Amino acid sequence: MLRGYCKHFGVDWRCAAIDPEYLTQRETAEATEIRRRKERKQQRELKESARWHPYTDQVSAFLVGDFAALHDLQQREARIDLEFMPSCRERDASGLKLDEQWFA
Numbered sequence: 353m354l355r356g357y358c359k360h361f362g363v364d365w366r367c368a369a370i371d372p373e374y375l376t377q378r379e380t381a382e383a384t385e386i387r388r389r390k391e392r393k394q395q396r397e398l399k400e401s402a403r404w405h406p407y408t409d410q411v412s413a414f415l416v417g418d419f420a421a422l423h424d425l426q427q428r429e430a431r432i433d434l435e436f437m438p439s440c441r442e443r444d445a446s447g448l449k450l451d452e453q454w455f456a
Contacts, residue, residue, distance in 0.1 A: 357363075362370055405421035407413040410429075413422040 405418065407421050407425065410422055410425050413425055
């Protein structure tokens, strides 16, 4: 809310008037950062598509002997597990942290 107010009235968080040169410099910096993020995302997507393989499960990659694909599948699965793992701060009825249950 404060950011919208400051942007609308052209003031900083102390409600002091902002120098117009500073505003233009900040806008160009934000645009540059957005462009840089998009470029990194495109590069990351290109790397991910370059590692494409026809296997959907680890067993088929292992049986064929494609260990690079097997490693990639394991890394993807580990990344998915980390994304969806419950927070350490959440507790169940027994008082144990949910992460402790995963690793116990």
